[in-house]
Amino acid sequence: MTACPYSDKLLGLTEPISRRDFLDGVLIASAGAVAGAVCPFPLVAQSAAGPVPEWSGYTGEGDYKDSAGNTEAVLRDAHAVRDGKFDRAPAKIIETGELFDCVVVGGGMAGLSAGLFFHQQAGEKRTCLILDNAKIFGGVAKRNEFLVDGHRLYAPQASVHFQPPYPNSFLETVYESMGLDWEAFKSYQKWQGPSPEFWLPRSPYGVGKLNGKDALGFYFGAKYGHKPGLWITDPWGKNLEGTPFSDATRKEMLALMKDKPVVSPLVYDYPGDPISRELDGMTLEDYFIRTFDVSRDTVRLFMTSECASGFGLGPDVLSGFLQYEWSKTIPTVDDSMESGIQMFPGGNSGMARLMVKTMIPAAIDGARSMEGVWKSPLNFGALDQPGQRVRLRLESTAFRVEHVGQQGKSELVSISYTKGGELYQVKAKTAVMAGGGWITKHLVRDLDESRRTSYETFNYSPYMTANVAVRNWRFLYKLGISSAAWFEGFSRSINVRRSATFGVDTDVVGPDLPTVLTFFVDFAKPGLPARVQGQMGRAEILSTPFSGYERQIREQMNEMFGPSGFDAKRDIAGIVLNRFGHAFINPPPGFFFGLNGKPAPREALRGGPFGRIAFSHCDLAGAMDHRNAFIESHRAISQLLDSVLT
């Protein structure tokens, strides 16, 4: 793919997107050539230097403007830690003179909930500081905002939805304590003409319905010999008839999709029993092959992006235990798309805002109502004020965390961080590491051998979401669909969704109104070792300028939807890319229960604190989920309160 000024104009690459802020990012960027077929290995080396020029683009509006995914500032500071800039304690550092009972490193769902639990359980006089390196808290649970033709629209940067918990459960208590009001999720946007009406899901993962059938279309383009492309609507209802897949592939895809095993599936009673260990001893891919008698190629074709949307990579490198992760380890009252799944209009950033409002009431003006917390702007200045029991310090990248003196005898932990180009140090009686395993291993300087070895076994992969605001989605409606899926090119699917009405400015939804389409993008390269897949993916997202992805999106949407009336130049109102370099841990076989009689490496980190330092990032659970973030941080805070801060 090459950049051509004439085609850029037709695609709308030179249009100001949403607001003038975008101009800096894209007008300059669009002049640059874009890498075509990516030759990954040189890129891995090249990308170690950091992102290419014109990497950033438009980032949306409101509180989350300038904080879409990992920003260049976050990358620069984190890479300096990775590359050893702070391996020796800096000679010059500003001692703030502050002493906290607990410092939490990381302000995502794990770090915020660690702060919340500390706030609730440690007693009135205990103090806590949460450090986060981004411009706003939330980690992957952030949102994008767009202003389109007078409508304010929201979309998740990554973490999307949640489910109702069991009554009186740990999770119900946590949600209640942060002020999550289930009543607010009883009203979602209603259909506003024309007829026929589509049923729309509440999450970008759900598929719409039309007259009781899936309002889904499969698209087949050049890879399948179709130019112009071929649409097959309601493909599952038609048993894939009319698709260019071979008969054998169709049969195998249907067996996987319609859950038709040929041998008894391995279903465990409780985590740790012999069947769960057997599952953990194989890859998910081998489990699918064994259970459904399907080929490796079909598993890779059909299951990779689905698995990657939860675990970053495909079944070729993941533990078979993940077949039941979530459904069996964190069961919920209702997990269905029709009635169970719930979503703030911009995803789980709503929960992050609620937690912050609960810990720091002045952070958001007004009462702790769902609408108020969602819509009122943040008072950034209120987050870090002396005298608060919980303080939240943003744009602060921790680079050294260590016991003062000898671990075991030490009474304090020192936490050093960069902020605004200066180096600072605070002291704490305890620390919680909630920033993710990929960085924690570089931060805790005096970490013992077993925990260090444990971290070395973990692999992480990147992930990207592209939120594309469109002025209407009539081009889908004309095709008789609200959901589309494909097997080539950029991303794999999109779905139109409706929003909970407390968070948006209109209580109706329809094809003539603007919406945001979320393109999920994984970087799986089935067949390669997990670590290599992660490295190649990070190289790809660091080496592609904003305009490179923008051009792919515009070209692909014109190709797929142009015949049904779509025009990228006219219809795209804004694009935000959210790139996360270490979005998901990729648990391999043995991650959950260990292999060859050895304990699972992660247990060294979960079993107890290292001196005064506990570990709560949710990747330790093996399944990235806000509920696991709560569970891990509750464990970490309990460990510190029970055995350290007595």
Ligand SMILES: Cc1cc2nc3c(=O)[nH]c(=O)nc-3n(C[C@H](O)[C@H](O)[C@H](O)COP(=O)(O)OP(=O)(O)OC[C@H]3O[C@@H](n4cnc5c(N)ncnc54)[C@H](O)[C@@H]3O)c2cc1C
């Ligand atoms: C595409 C995608 C979709 C998802 N969908 C869902 C979903 O629908 N539902 C769900 O429950 N979960 C979902 N998840 C999982 C999500 O990862 C978890 O729910 C949860 O948000 C992870 O929280 P965390 O705090 O462990 O990690 P993170 O969100 O990564 O937070 C870590 C924080 O620490 C900060 N940090 C890192 N290093 C430092 C440092 N040195 N100094 C200071 N700060 C630092 C980071 O900037 C970040 O803010 C999704 C994830 C992705 C990527």
